[in-house]
Structures are given as C-alpha cells and as structure tokens.
Amino acid sequence: MDLLNAIVALANFVIVPAIAYGSQLALGALGITLVYGILRFSNFAHGDTMAFGTMVTILATWWFQSLGISLGVLPTALLALPFGIVATVALLLGTDRVVYRFYRRQKAAPVIFVMVSLGVMFIMNGLVRFVIGPDDQRFADGARFIVSAREFKAMTGLREGLAIKTSAGITVITAIIVVALLFWFLNHTRTGKSMRAFSDNEDLALLSGINPERVVLYTWMIVGALATIAGVLYGLDKSFKPFTYFQLLLPMFASAIVGGLGSPVGAIAGGFVIAFSEVTVTYAWKKVLRYLLPENLEPDGLVQLMSTDYKFAVSFAILIIVLLFRPTGLFRGKAV
Amino acid sequence: MNPTLRNPLLFAAVAALIVATGLLNSWNVALNILNMGLISAIMALGVNMQWGYAGLFNVGVMGFVALGGLGAVLVSMPPVAEAWAAGGARVLLALAVAVATIAGAVALWKRLRGRRARGLVLAVFLVIGFFLFRWLFDPAVAAIEAVNPAGTGYLGGLGLPVLIGWPVGGLLAAGAAWIVGKTALGLRSDYLAIATLGIAEIIIAVLKNEDWLSRGVKNVVGIPRPWPVPYEIELQDSAAFVARMQGWGLDPVSASAIVVKLLYALLFAVILLALIWLSQKALNSPWGRMMRAIRDNEVAAEAMGKDVTGRHLQIFILGSAVVGLAGAMLVTLDGQLTPGTYNPLRFTFLVWVMVIVGGSGNNWGAVLGGFLIWFLWVQVEPIGLWIMEQITAGMAEDSAIRQHLIKSAAHMRLLTMGVILLLVLRFSPRGLIPER
Numbered sequence: 001m002d003l004l005n006a007i008v009a010l011a012n013f014v015i016v017p018a019i020a021y022g023s024q025l026a027l028g029a030l031g032i033t034l035v036y037g038i039l040r041f042s043n044f045a046h047g048d049t050m051a052f053g054t055m056v057t058i059l060a061t062w063w064f065q066s067l068g069i070s071l072g073v074l075p076t077a078l079l080a081l082p083f084g085i086v087a088t089v090a091l092l093l094g095t096d097r098v099v100y101r102f103y104r105r106q107k108a109a110p111v112i113f114v115m116v117s118l119g120v121m122f123i124m125n126g127l128v129r130f131v132i133g134p135d136d137q138r139f140a141d142g143a144r145f146i147v148s149a150r151e152f153k154a155m156t157g158l159r160e161g162l163a164i165k166t167s168a169g170i171t172v173i174t175a176i177i178v179v180a181l182l183f184w185f186l187n188h189t190r191t192g193k194s195m196r197a198f199s200d201n202e203d204l205a206l207l208s209g210i211n212p213e214r215v216v217l218y219t220w221m222i223v224g225a226l227a228t229i230a231g232v233l234y235g236l237d238k239s240f241k242p243f244t245y246f247q248l249l250l251p252m253f254a255s256a257i258v259g260g261l262g263s264p265v266g267a268i269a270g271g272f273v274i275a276f277s278e279v280t281v282t283y284a285w286k287k288v289l290r291y292l293l294p295e296n297l298e299p300d301g302l303v304q305l306m307s308t309d310y311k312f313a314v315s316f317a318i319l320i321i322v323l324l325f326r327p328t329g330l331f332r333g334k335a336v
Numbered sequence: 337m338n339p340t341l342r343n344p345l346l347f348a349a350v351a352a353l354i355v356a357t358g359l360l361n362s363w364n365v366a367l368n369i370l371n372m373g374l375i376s377a378i379m380a381l382g383v384n385m386q387w388g389y390a391g392l393f394n395v396g397v398m399g400f401v402a403l404g405g406l407g408a409v410l411v412s413m414p415p416v417a418e419a420w421a422a423g424g425a426r427v428l429l430a431l432a433v434a435v436a437t438i439a440g441a442v443a444l445w446k447r448l449r450g451r452r453a454r455g456l457v458l459a460v461f462l463v464i465g466f467f468l469f470r471w472l473f474d475p476a477v478a479a480i481e482a483v484n485p486a487g488t489g490y491l492g493g494l495g496l497p498v499l500i501g502w503p504v505g506g507l508l509a510a511g512a513a514w515i516v517g518k519t520a521l522g523l524r525s526d527y528l529a530i531a532t533l534g535i536a537e538i539i540i541a542v543l544k545n546e547d548w549l550s551r552g553v554k555n556v557v558g559i560p561r562p563w564p565v566p567y568e569i570e571l572q573d574s575a576a577f578v579a580r581m582q583g584w585g586l587d588p589v590s591a592s593a594i595v596v597k598l599l600y601a602l603l604f605a606v607i608l609l610a611l612i613w614l615s616q617k618a619l620n621s622p623w624g625r626m627m628r629a630i631r632d633n634e635v636a637a638e639a640m641g642k643d644v645t646g647r648h649l650q651i652f653i654l655g656s657a658v659v660g661l662a663g664a665m666l667v668t669l670d671g672q673l674t675p676g677t678y679n680p681l682r683f684t685f686l687v688w689v690m691v692i693v694g695g696s697g698n699n700w701g702a703v704l705g706g707f708l709i710w711f712l713w714v715q716v717e718p719i720g721l722w723i724m725e726q727i728t729a730g731m732a733e734d735s736a737i738r739q740h741l742i743k744s745a746a747h748m749r750l751l752t753m754g755v756i757l758l759l760v761l762r763f764s765p766r767g768l769i770p771e772r
Contacts, residue, residue: 042526044395099758111393111525115688116761118395122685122754129747246680250537253530301474305466309545316534323519323527 001158006291008160012149013287018272018279020168020237023175026271027230028248029255030182030264031223037199037262038219039100041113045121046227046252051128051245052091053228054235057084058132058139065141073143073166077232084232089224095120096220104216121246128242137240140167160287167236178229179268182222186264191218199262247312251278254315258322260329269330274315282308343700343769350707357711364590367597369714374604375666377706380690381611381699382658388697388771389619390651391631393529396516398683399536400509400656402543402675404663407505409556409673413493419483419548423476424491427548430472437465480548490551499562502664509660510653512539517652522645528652536680543675550673557672565599568592600669607665608703611658615699627651628697659687681750686713689757695767704769712756713749720748 028050035043043049060080070076099120103113145151146169149161186192191214198205198215206212231245238244255274259266284302306313322329354373358366379397386392394400441462448454481489493501512535520531544553561567571577571592581591618624630637630644638644667673686709694705724745728738760767 042530044529099762102762109525111391111529112761114393114526114529115692116758118685118688119754119757119761122681122750122757125681126747126750126752126754129750130744133744134747247537250530250534253533257527257530307545309541310538312534312537312541316531316538319531319534320519323523323531327523327527 002291005158005160006288008152008156008158008162009288009291012160012162014276014279014283016162016164016168018276020165020171021279022272022275023171024230024234024237024271025248025251025255025275026268027175027178027226027233028252029259029267029271030179031226031230032252032256033259033262033264033267034219034223034226036256038195038215039104039113041110041117042253042261044114044117044249045095045124046223047245047247047249048121048124048128048242049088049092049224049227050231050234050248051240051242052124053084053088053224054231054240054245055084055128055132055242056087057081057228057232058137058235058240060084061139071142074170075140075142075166075236077139077141077236078170081228081232084228085225088228089221091124092220092224093217096216125242125246132242134242137235139240140236142166165237167233171233171237174229174233178226182226182264185222191215195219250312250319251275251315254319254322257319257329260331263329263331266329266331273330274318277318278311278314281305281314282311339769343704346704346768350704350711353711354707357715363594364597367594367601369711371597371600371604371669372666372714373707373710374601374608375662375669376687376690376710377703378604378608378611378662378665379659379687380694380702380706381608381615382655382662383687383691384694384696384699384702385615385655385658386652387691388699388702389624389627389631390648391525392521392648392652392655393525394532394652394655395529395680395684396532396534396536396539397659397687398678398680399532399539400512400659401663401666401683402536402539402678403508403512404502404505404660404665405667405673406543406550407508407660408498408501408664408667409550409559410493411496411501411504412498412560412668413556414495416483416488416490416492419480419488419491422483423479423548426472426476427480427491430469430476433465433472434469437462437469440465477548485554488551489554490548490556497563498560498668502661502668505664505667506657506661509663510657513653513656514649517649521648521652536684540675540678543673543678550675553676555672555674555676559668559671559673561671562603562668564603565596568596571595604665604669607661612699612703619699681753685757686710686753689753691767692757692765693760693767695769695771697771698767698769701767701769701771705767708768709753709756713753716749716752717746720752721745724748 028046031049032043032046035041035046057077057080060083061075061077064070064076064080069079071079099116100113103116143166146164146166147162149163152162153159184192186196194205194210195215195218197208198210198212202212205215231240234245234248251274252271255270256267257270258273259268259270282304284304286301286303289303354366354370357369379401382400383394383397386394441458444458444461445454448457451457480491483489516528516531516535520528543550546552547554550556568589569592572588577592577595578588581588619627626637626642627647629640630642630647634644690705690709691702692705693709694703695701721742724741728735728741731738
C-alpha cells in the first residue's frame with residue numbers, strides 16, 4: 001500500500017507535470033532546431049515568437065468568450081489557436097522578408113544572424129508588451145481536471161491523489177498529433193524531403209534544383225505553427241507572462257542542444273531530458289520518501305535538492321555537461 | 337568629412353545634448369545622465385573588447401554587471417559580527433567542501449580514464465559531496481539569516497573602502513567568465529551566446545535567493561561612498577562650503593547635490609580615460625593585431641601558430657572583468673544593490689546597442705555609443721509618452737484605448753531600441769565611428 005502511495009505521489013508531482021512540461025519544451029525546441037538546421041542560426045527571438053502567438057490566441061479567446069462561443073469542457077483557446085498560428089506565420093514571414101533575407105543573400109556569418117535575431121526579439125517583446133501589457137494573463141477555461149485528486153482517492157482508496165489537469169492532457173495529445181504530422185511531412189512529402197536535403201547539404205540541394213526561398217518559406221510557416229502551439233499549451237498549463245516566455249529560451253536551447261542542434265528527434269528527447277531533470281531536482285521528495293522509508297528514518301527536511309528558483313541552473317548544468325562531453329548532442333546534430 | 341574632424345564633432349554633439357538637458361530641464365538630471373553615461377561607456381568598452389576585438393558574442397552582460405555589484409557589497413559593507421559568529425565559519429567550510437568536491441571530481445575523472453566504473457564512481461563521489469555540502473550549508477544559512485533579518489540577516493562585507501571593491505567586482509566577473517569561456521569557447525559561436533545567457537540568469541537567481549550572501553531581494557542599502565565623494569549632509573554642515581556657495585549666489589542644499597554628482601563624474605571619468613588609454617595601447621600592440629587577425633580569419637591565424645581558443649578565453653575574461661568593474665561602480669553610484677532591478681533588456685541588450693551603434697571594434701565608438709544610447713534611453717520614455725498623448729488627444733478622456741496606449745508608452749523603449757539595432761546593423765554596420 002505504501003509503495004502504491006509512493007508511486008501515485010511520484011506520478012502526481014513529478015511524472016505528470018514533467019511529461020506536460022517536456023512536451024511543451026519539445027515543441028519549442030523543435031522550432032529552434034528547424035531554424036538552426038535550415039536557416040543555420042540560433043534564433044533568440046523564438047521565445048518571444050511564442051509569446052506573440054500566444055498573445056494573439058488569447059485575444060481571439062477573449063473575443064470568442066465575449067461572443068459566448070466555447071468548446072464546453074475543452075478550453076476555448078483551442079478554437080482560437082488557428083488565429084494565433086496565422087498571425088504568427090504572417091509576422092515571421094514579414095520579419096524574414098524585411099530582416100533575415102538581406103543577410104541570407106549576403107551570406108552573413110552565423111553570429112550576425114544571432115545578433116539580428118536579438119534585435120527581432122527586442123521588437124517582438126516590445127510589441128507583445130505594448131498590446132497586452134507585461135502582466136500575468138490566465139485564459140484557461142473549460143473543465144480544470146480530467147481526474148481530480150479527490151475523485152482518484154475515492155476511486156482507489158489510496159491516501160495520495162493523482163490529479164491530471166485538462167491542460168496536461170491536451171498538451172500531450174496535441175504534442176503527439178503535431179509531432180506525428182511534422183514527421184510525416186518531413187519524411188513523406190516533396191517539400192519535407194527538400195527541407196531535409198537542404199538541411200543536410202545546402203550545395204547539393206541547390207544543385208538538384210531545390211528552390212531555397214521555398215524551403216525557407218515552409219520552414220518559417222512550420223516554425224510559426226510550432227511556436228504558437230507550444231506557447232499556447234504552456235500558457236494553458238501555467239499562465240501567460242511575456243517575461244516568462246523570454247526565460248523559456250534557456251531550457252529550450254538546452255533541449256535542442258542536448259538532443260543535437262538540427263535533429264528533430266533530438267529536440268523531442270532533449271525536451272523530456274530537461275523537463276524531467278528540472279522537475280526531479282526541484283521537487284521536495286519528503287512526500288514520496290515518507291512512504292518508502294521506515295518510520296525512524298523519515299527525513300526532517302523537505303529533501304529538495306534545489307529550490308525551484310534555481311530551475312534554470314538545472315538546464316544550464318545539463319547544457320554545460322553536454323558541451324563538455326558531447327558537443328554534438330545525443331543524436332549527433334550538426335553543430336560542433 | 338574626414339574622421340579627425342568628424343569624431344570630435346560627434347562627441348561634441350552628444351555633450352551638447354547633455355548640456356541642453358541641463359539648461360532646459362535641470363542640472364541634476366543632466367549630471368545623472370552624464371554619470372550613467374560614463375558607466376555605460378565602460379560597459380560598452382568591455383563588450384567591445386569581446387565583440388569588436390575578437391568577435392565573441394556575450395549575451396550575459398547583465399550577469400557580469402551584477403557580479404561586479406556583488407563585489408562592491410562584499411568588500412565595502414561592514415561585517416555583521418553576530419552573523420559571522422552564528423554560521424560564518426560553517427558557510428565558508430561548506431563552500432570549501434563544494435569547491436573540493438568539484439575539483440576532486442575533475443581529478444577523479446582524469447585519474448580513472450579508461451576504467452569501466454568511472455561514471456559510477458564519479459556519481460557516488462558527487463552525491464556524497466553534495467549531501468555533505470547541504471548538511472554543512474543549510475543550518476549555517478538558517479542561523480545567519482535569523483540574525484536581525486529586517487536589518488542585516490547576512491554576513492556583511494569586509495568593511496574596506498569601496499574603491500577596493502571595484503577591482504574585486506571585476507575579478508568576480510572574470511571568474512564567472514572563465515567558467516563559461518572554458519566550456520563554451522572553441523565550439524560554434526552560438527554556444528557562447530547561449531551559455532552566457534544561462535550564466536546571467538543563474539547569477540541573478542543566486543543574488544535574489546541567497547539572503548546570507550547579499551540579502552537577496554531585501555536589497556543591500558547604504559553602501560559607503562568612495563574616497564573623494566562626500567555625503568550631501570556633510571557639505572551642508574560645513575560652514576566653509578555654505579559660505580562659498582552663498583558667495584556664488586547658489587542655494588547650498590541643491591549645490592551640495594550637484595557637487596557630489598560632479599565628484600562622481602570626475603572619478604568615473606578618470607577610470608574611463610585610464611581604460612580607454614589601456615585599450616588603445618592594447619589594440620595597437622602586436623597583441624591587438626593578433627586579436628584582429630584571429631577575428632578576421634581564424635583558420636589563417638591558427639595556421640600561423642596562434643592559439644585561437646586560448647586568446648578567445650583571454651579576451652573574454654578581460655572584457656567581462658571590465659564589465660564587472662562597471663557593475664561595481666554602478667552599485668556604488670546608486671548606493672544600493674537591488675537584484676530585482678537587473679533585467680536583460682536594460683543591462684544586456686542596451687549595452688549591445690551602444691556598441692553596435694557607436695562602432696564595433698573602435699573604443700572611441702563604444703564610448704560614444706555608451707553616452708548617446710544612454711541619453712536616448714532616458715529621453716525616449718517622455719518623448720514616447722508625449723507622442724502617445726498627441727495621438728490620443730482626439731479621444732475621450734476616459735477612452736479605454738487611450739488609457740491603454742498611454743500606459744503602454746513605457747514599452748516603446750524596447751521597440752525603439754530594437755529598431756535602432758536592426759537599422760544600424762543593416763544600413764551602417766560599422767557604426768558611427770568605424771574601425772579603421
């Protein structure tokens with residue numbers, strides 16, 4: 001019984017949140033890795049792209065709510081998501097046209113691209129704060145839980161409850177669908193194949209008649225969709241605040257690098273590695289250990305390895321370890 | 337126009353902007369801009385060493401600025417004897433254990449090369465070290481933070497003059513730079529950017545949460561002033577000062593504030609000039625030429641036998657130390673360390689805009705950018721507010737859109753700085769004062 005309680009507590013506080021967070025990071029890291037693979041730079045504006053997409057989705061959600069349209073138990077934001085995606089794709093294509101294309105034609109050094117993306121980040125950040133303000137926004141509606149802790153306790157008779165938030169469920173299902181679609185697209189369509197060819201060897205791809213501008217166009221469209229979905233899922237699960245989205249950059253970059261920059265599978269694996277490490281290191285283990293250890297060994301403290309304020313330190317530490325021992329990442333990305 | 341005429345004119349123009357602020361607004365505001373401009377110029381010099389001399393992209397300027405500030409606090413604040421008695425020795429021991437654990441792990445890793453159990457042994461060693469550290473550290477921190485939490489609750493500093501704290505701040509920043517540079521340099525250029533972004537976030541998190549070290553978000557206030565700068569109240573109490581100011585027909589109270597700011601400006605200017613002199617000497621020495629050669633063609637420089645990664649590490653540490661020094665000066669000028677106010681937009685990206693706009697690779701350009709961009713940063717907000725008021729003048733007083741626009745005017749700064757950065761990068765990538 002105690003063992004079961006321990007497992008349930010572990011699932012409730014570590015496994016379920018980490019899976020949800022990992023899916024969000026994976027979607028974000030996929031966007032970063034795609035830009036890296038095809039446009040060949042680290043996009044610092046990605047966090048703020050996510051914030052922009054989420055902002056448009058929130059505005060559309062509010063509009064739907066004012067019209068009285070809702071999805072019942074599901075959050076209205078899902079209905080508003082296409083608006084966010086369209087707006088974000090438009091913004092990214094506009095940015096590419098006005099900013100990045102010039103440097104692409106110049107064949108500028110990657111570090112110049114990174115700096116330019118920093119300027120873009122500045123502008124997007126200002127735009128988001130200008131429209132919706134720097135404060136926290138909650139926009140989740142519909143049913144809060146798929147399984148609430150109380151129902152679970154009543155169902156199983158255990159002392160520990162397992163709560164699964166609707167947002168967590170939606171996150172995982174959406175992530176699976178999106179990733180499946182993305183891989184199908186990359187592996188089975190003409191455009192997807194040309195994107196992979198372009199990422200593997202630009203010169204050969206150009207030689208075989210692939211139109212680079214078309215590849216770039218599709219990349220930005222996919223990245224815009226991924227960023228918006230990741231941002232909205234994160235916002236539904238936690239809350240929306242422009243600065244938090246900027247701070248997500250570090251764990252997302254860490255995920256992409258752990259997996260190997262430029263490798264989509266790696267980005268997904270990296271997202272889960274980072275999320276699980278972050279949650280396990282900052283979780284107070286007292287609750288789980290209480291069931292597992294004999295009474296007299298029960299810990300006094302919270303048995304928390306690190307306070308949650310240092311969750312960035314976890315991503316950073318993993319990043320450093322990967323850079324030291326395997327700079328190409330787990331799945332042998334392209335960067336050295 | 338040739339550069340010998342153009343550059344002094346540019347500086348004169350910025351000086352005229354500051355003087356105009358003094359005449360139109362108040363000398364207090366103008367001197368504040370001047371002082372912060374001097375500090376910004378030093379930060380820009382440091383970043384320019386990394387970017388302009390070596391092409392290294394540091395996105396963690398904020399972290400090094402904050403570490404410099406910590407250095408000033410740790411040197412200048414009076415020690416809290418009670419807190420030291422409560423847990424000072426134990427904290428130091430815990431930190432020593434932490435350092436020894438990491439050093440031991442590195443040594444073990446090297447010693448056990450080729451053995452199969454290497455990973456396992458290392459993991460066990462690190463876990464034991466970690467728990468030993470926490471066992472020593474946690475009670476000591478609790479004891480220190482319990483000592484008069486409203487007033488102190490931290491170990492305090494060494495009680496030495498704050499001027500000594502400035503180089504110490506630089507050293508702390510240099511230490512952090514060594515850790516980052518050692519891991520991220522020699523790999524792709526993007527990795528340094530990402531690693532510095534990370535270290536900056538972590539440094540700020542440490543400053544916000546480690547109350548025993550620098551009181552966290554409770555802030556350290558009342559940092560003593562550096563040697564030649566008196567307190568306003570001392571000047572107002574001095575009969576000679578009051579008599580002289582009255583002799584010049586000035587109000588002694590407002591004059592004392594001006595004199596204090598002027599003295600700060602003088603002190604900062606001396607340091608800035610010394611740093612410019614040193615940087616110019618370095619840039620025009622064989623070492624500086626080697627740096628630029630590495631920046632322009634790493635492969636060729638490596639073929640000539642230059643240790644590219646080693647030189648990069650060197651310049652990265654030097655530049656970060658200069659940024660740390662500026663951070664210590666900033667904290668001294670403010671008289672307080674407020675970890676909550678460090679945000680990347682203000683302390684990282686603004687400095688970058690200064691370097692790019694001023695002219696990367698040119699020390700005078702970086703300094704000019706420091707003054708100019710700081711001036712704009714201060715002035716854009718009222719201008720933005722004014723524009724918003726003009727735009728919305730036709731709307732009803734209580735219109736929601738109007739209120740929202742006026743409230744959001746503050747965020748115009750980010751937008752403006754981003755646009756300036758992109759425009760300069762695109763149309764004038766060499767900046768106002770280009771590298772020759």
